[in-house]
Amino acid sequence: MxxxxxxxxxxxxxxxxxxxxxxxxxxxxxPAPASSSAPAxxxxxxxxxxxxxxxxxxxxxxxxxxxxxxxxxxxxxxxxxxxxxxxxxxxxxxxxxxxxxxxxxxxxxxxxxxxxxxxxxxxxxxxxxxxxxxxxxxxxxxxxxxxxxxxxxxxxxxxxxxxxxxxxxxxxxxxxxxxxxxxxxxxxxxxxxxxxxxxxxxxxxxxxxxxxxxxxxxxxxxxxxxxxxxxxxxxxxxxxxxxxxxxxxxxxxxxxxxxxxxxxxxxxxVTYDHPQSRLQALLDGKIDGYDAVTVGNFDQLVKRGKQIIQRDPFSVMYLGMNQDVPILQNIKVRQAIELAVDKETLIRRFFIDNTAQATQFVPPKLSGFNNNAPSLGHDPAKAKALLEEAGYKGEELKFYYPLNVTRPYLPTPEKVYAELSKELTAVGLNVKPVPVDWADGYLQKVTSPGDHALHLLGWNGSYADPDNFVGPLFGEKNGEFGYQDPQVFSKIARARGLPEGDERTKQYQTINAQIAESVPAVPIAYPISxxxxxxxxxxxxxxxxxxxxxxxxxxxx
Structure with a gap:
């Protein structure tokens, strides 16, 4: 770090x-005021x-x-x-x-x-x-x-x-x-x-x-x-x-x-799909700046006296689960996956310092963040017990992860995958790696209906409203999660029309808690980019x- x-x-x-x-x-x-800047x-x-x-x-x-x-x-x-x-x-x-x-x-x-x-x-x-x-x-x-x-x-x-x-x-x-x-x-x-x-x-x-x-x-x-x-x-x-x-x-x-x-x-x-190549291009004077600084780059940049500008966290990185894969329709299996994930270790090893653990899909500073959203924590022994209760028999879980890319919410996908795979395998899950080059349609593959049981992805907020997070991800059934909860869908639809105030805030807090309770995915971090x-x-x-x-x-x- x-x-x-x-x-x-x-x-x-x-x-x-x-x-x-x-x-x-x-x-x-x-009505907004007219722009104070005159045309050039x-x-x-x-x-x-x-x-x-x-x-x-x-x-x-x-x-x-x-x-x-x-x-x-x-x-x-x-x-x-x-x-x-x-x-x-x-x-x-x-x-x-x-x-x-x-x-x-x-x-x-x-x-x-x-x-x-x-x-x-x-x-x-x-x-x-x-x-x-x-x-x-x-x-x-x-x-x-x-x-x-x-x-x-x-x-x-x-x-x-x-x-x-x-x-x-x-x-x-x-x-x-x-x-x-x-x-x-x-x-x-x-x-x-x-x-x-x-x-x-x-x-x-x-x-x-x-x-x-x-x-x-x-x-x-x-x-x-x-x-x-x-x-x-x-x-x-x-x-x-x-x-x-x-x-x-x-x-x-x-x-x-x-x-x-x-x-x-x-x-x-100019594209440099490896963090070290971006760093070297900056040091060599080939570029004037680059995005997606990784933990591995951070100290090297500081030692060379380069400027580093950090953005406030406005994204969530998660482990996605697809309930169109039959075994993942069992909530005990999904809970076991959450319990297997060691968020603290992942963040310490692979994310910039002061990145916070995620408990839900809305960042902490947005209205509607729920301080009491249920989180199972990290407990491998309990994960094993839940898998036994669920009758899990070693069914294969295809785990998709991207290659040759760095995202603001996912700085080193291959390393994050390796750690997660180790943690999931340790509790008895049968994980099959499916690496996909980002440029080969990774995003489309994991957000469309398919055989992806697990996948790595994240969501970067584009505007400051809780609907921008829970709406696109969980506002209706989609190919990414196969998540089906008409009550949550209805609550999200209602909340987006409520005027700003306590009622709207409480509605999003309820939505966040209900999503967390059903574990359609495991939010891991609110990354600082x-x-x-x-x-x-x-x-x-x-x-x-x-x-x-x-x-x-x-x-x-």
């Missing part, structure tokens, strides 16, 4: 920032700096409506923008492509005033009709497309698509005028504005989507089905897509961007929700 000296040198991204973010997380603000003048000097950032994996696709992995979002945040942004200090929704908004019909309608004079990077105008084109595209995603691209976020937020319209929170979009658009909902949704900050709801050029057949996944890249549009996204953001090859993605400054263009004219996202930066970087906009747009990076002259 990093020494106490290492910890004192590391820069912590303030818990005060996150606490402010969380305090404002679920209330729906009234067309005579402003063009940015000239080049910034090279090391990533842990290639993006799975650059259409954020269809790919939700960290590396895809990291890139699309630079190219596309949504109606609503996130204040870097408070975490509250802020004007972005919408300059102000108003709620009506008891929370069932939101009217947005759009920023005028904005164009997409292909020269087409951004207006109310383009907003509706995007919303209606997401709503009308056909089932066949959703099966090909399980990274879609629309259903997780709005609950259903057009083929089950009666179940959907989304009702429709209307262009009131060219610069005013109204989104109608079927019921109140407290986290609606926060949800719109997701990269998945960024605005794409309707013309580019039509020309590049955004809903036709006829292309492939590293085994991932993609559309031509997902290989060349077009938004309104400060950077435009330039190229994507086997190891890097290149973006260049958008000369017609409406806002602050910053210092950086060219961004290169960290970035390493070269001396060239004066400021980096680290964010617990990874809302890190590179116009805000400041470099030495």
């Amino acid at each position: 990093p020494s106490s000296r290492s910890r004192s040198i590391a820069v912590s991204i303030g818990s005060g920032v996150l606490s402010l973010l969380l305090a404002a997380c679920t209330g729906v603000p009234g 003048s067309s005579t402003d000097a063009a940015p000239t700096a080049t910034f090279t950032f090391g990533t842990a994996a290639q993006p799975l696709g650059l259409d954020p409506a269809l790919a939700s992995d960290v590396e895809s979002y990291r890139i699309t945040r630079q190219v596309l923008e949504g109606l609503v942004g996130v204040d870097q200090t408070t975490g509250a929704p802020t004007p972005l492509l919408a300059t102000e908004w108003a709620e009506s019909d008891e929370g069932r309608a939101y009217t947005f005033k759009l920023r005028e004079g904005v164009t997409f990077q292909d020269g087409t105008p951004f207006d109310a009709s383009s907003v509706c084109a995007n919303f209606n595209r997401w709503f009308n995603f056909p089932e066949s497309l959703r099966k090909q691209a399980p990274g879609t976020s629309f259903k997780g937020v709005f609950k259903a698509h057009a083929d089950q319209a009666s179940l959907s929170i989304y009702k429709g979009c209307k262009a009131v005028t060219a610069s005013n658009v109204r989104i109608d909902l079927t019921q109140p949704f407290t986290g609606f504005l926060q949800a719109l900050t997701l990269p998945a709801f960024a605005m794409s050029s309707p013309q580019a989507m039509a020309t590049q057949k955004a809903d036709d996944l006829s292309q492939t890249r590293d085994g991932q089905p993609l559309s031509a549009y997902a290989l060349h996204p077009v938004g309104t953001g400060p950077y435009t897509f330039a190229s994507w090859d086997d190891s890097s993605v290149k973006l260049v400054s958008n000369k017609d961007y409406w806002g602050d263009k910053g210092q950086i004219g060219t961004i290169n996202f 960290a970035l390493a930066l070269s001396d060239r970087v004066l400021k980096y906009p680290a964010s617990p929700v990874l809302n890190e747009v590179f116009t805000k990076v400041e470099l030495k002259p």
Whole structure:
């Protein structure tokens, strides 16, 4: 583990920032003030700096409506923008492509005033009709497309698509005028504005989507089905897509961007899929920074005097279980698996210092966290006894884990797997390893129906609301867990419409306790993630929700 000296040198991204973010997380603000920043003048000097950032994996696709992995979002945040942004200090929704908004019909309608004079990077105008084109595209995603691209976020937020319209929170979009658009909902949704900050709801050029057949996944890249549009996204953001090859993605400054263009004219996202190779690239001056610092890198970075910036924990790493595998339908087997897991050892060996043990799937600083959620603890002897009571006869459990990747919630997957496998085998479970390269569709394999009994994964929160954690994971039966609890599903659906306050908080506390009681998965850690930066970087906009747009990076002259 990093020494106490290492910890004192590391820069912590303030818990005060996150606490402010969380305090404002679920209330729906009234009309927002117009943005105080005027559009950049067309005579402003063009940015000239080049910034090279090391990533842990290639993006799975650059259409954020269809790919939700960290590396895809990291890139699309630079190219596309949504109606609503996130204040870097408070975490509250802020004007972005919408300059102000108003709620009506008891929370069932939101009217947005759009920023005028904005164009997409292909020269087409951004207006109310383009907003509706995007919303209606997401709503009308056909089932066949959703099966090909399980990274879609629309259903997780709005609950259903057009083929089950009666179940959907989304009702429709209307262009009131060219610069005013109204989104109608079927019921109140407290986290609606926060949800719109997701990269998945960024605005794409309707013309580019039509020309590049955004809903036709006829292309492939590293085994991932993609559309031509997902290989060349077009938004309104400060950077435009330039190229994507086997190891890097290149973006260049958008000369017609409406806002602050910053210092950086060219961004290169270069993939180094091993932690040591990212570290060495930074030490060699090949990159200006990288994400997903591991415990093994930490002390080396400190000894070399490199900057380390830590994000407040806003993710949960877990051991998933699939109840579509018959033996895992027995709660005593699932409880035995939880009892076999030594969270303390896993965290001490493989996570950055001060990472906390997880007892539930909502981080501690979010409203709805339950201090009394049931946790069985670590007790191998009791685990063995439960397996005997359950009549476990050595049935094989296929354990999927990813190779050649580092995630903010899972810094060293192979090592974490090895420790977990040892602990599970020690209590008598028959574990069969199934290693899958991340780039070979690991995420799709473990979140789709299949033979995965156990798997390693995590969830990084994208906006500060408990629904962003329990809703996508446990709001309905899915291919990842095979979890079926209509009572929990109903409670989650009700909680997301409750106004901020004690009743909503208590409802999420009840939900967290009920999920923990039935053990659909084992939450292990609330990981602290960290970035390493070269001396060239004066400021980096680290964010617990990874809302890190590179116009805000400041470099030495």
